[in-house]
Amino acid sequence: MTLLAAPPEAPAFELPRFVSLLRHAVPRVLEGMILPVAVFYVGLVLGGFTAGVVVAVAWVYGGAAWRIVKGRAVPGSVLLAAGMVTVRAVLALLTGSPVLFFLQPTLGVFCASAAFLSTARLRRPLARRVAEDLVPLPDQVLNKPLMQRFFRRQSLIWGCAQFVNGSLSLWLLLSQPVETYLLVRTSAVAVLLSGAALVTLADFRGRLRALQRGA
Structure with missing residues (x-):
């Protein structure tokens, strides 16, 4: 592991291994x-x-x-x-009505898409807030310009991915039986979000390597 520089009042931070972040x-x-x-x-x-x-x-x-x-x-x-x-x-x-049970989560996906896209240019975009729940990194790392650019970019990626997710889910929900909705939606969304996640993980791993080099 590599120690990252920290402010005088804060201890040095040892960047966890990528596998450890995934386990978390x-x-x-x-x-x-x-x-x-x-x-x-x-x-x-x-x-x-x-x-x-x-x-x-x-x-x-x-x-x-x-x-x-x-x-x-x-x-x-x-x-x-x-x-x-x-x-x-x-x-x-x-x-x-099964439609009522699944409609709210589907509309929630559209709200998530709008939230990702609308906060992409803010100091703390939604992608950063999600990362703070999933990955234990301190503010001294999260606030670095390199990471801020990463979070803005990921907000755009996930905003677009969730819009496609919501559109597909809504069409399936209104046009297909609930069994077909679950099977097709789960498979299609798994492929879509897995692809987005792989892009995010590859980008994130690159940012961690850059931080280890002192970028």
């Missing part, structure tokens, strides 16, 4: 993005739409309960997700 980020991505869809689909296949909704709600609340049992703080994002999935589940079960 991957579980959060799995918990928040991949496993919720997987458990809903399992419930849907085994017991129908109602079972899928119940399993999805149980997954979110189970994650919060597990943290409480372990004596860990429940992140605000988990509490927000619990509230949102509850409202979605109630509306979907009362109306019997």
